[in-house]
Amino acid sequence: MIPITVTAGEAVLTATLDDTPAGRDFAALMPLELTLRDYHGIEKIADLPRKLDTTGAPRSYEPKTGDITLYAPWGNLAIFYKPFANSPGLVRLGAFDGSLEALMSNPTVRFERAE
Numbered sequence: 001m002i003p004i005t006v007t008a009g010e011a012v013l014t015a016t017l018d019d020t021p022a023g024r025d026f027a028a029l030m031p032l033e034l035t036l037r038d039y040h041g042i043e044k045i046a047d048l049p050r051k052l053d054t055t056g057a058p059r060s061y062e063p064k065t066g067d068i069t070l071y072a073p074w075g076n077l078a079i080f081y082k083p084f085a086n087s088p089g090l091v092r093l094g095a096f097d098g099s100l101e102a103l104m105s106n107p108t109v110r111f112e113r114a115e
Contacts, residue, residue, distance in 0.1 A: 002027045002094070003114035011102035014114065015068060017094035022070055025053040026077075026093050032111045034077065036103060044079045044103055051075045054091050062086040066096040079103065 002017040004027065017023040026048075034046035043063075054072050063069055063080040070091040071078050078090070081100050103109065 008102040008106035021053040061090040
């Protein structure tokens with residue numbers, strides 16, 4: 001498990017990345033500032049600077065509220081604020097430890113490894 005913080009405006013959210021090739025590769029990009037945009041009223045998405053290592057990842061994943069994921073076909077980050085159906089190409093990276101409310105009104109966020 002890899003603890004991280006996500007700063008959105010004045011709020012600092014905590015999350016934990018999975019100890020998987022994709023989770024470790026995402027952590028290797030940090031510190032990372034991204035601009036989130038809403039996608040279909042279900043998730044916040046952002047483009048990543050490069051593709052992540054998805055070695056050994058399941059072919060699909062059913063996201064839950066608070067999940068941090070990678071949509072491998074597009075190579076973008078997807079943070080789910082509502083649950084969604086099992087989706088081919090979706091790879092779980094980790095999850096937030098609490099509320100996502102600060103992400104809803106702050107499009108620019110900063111991901112960092114926790115001290």
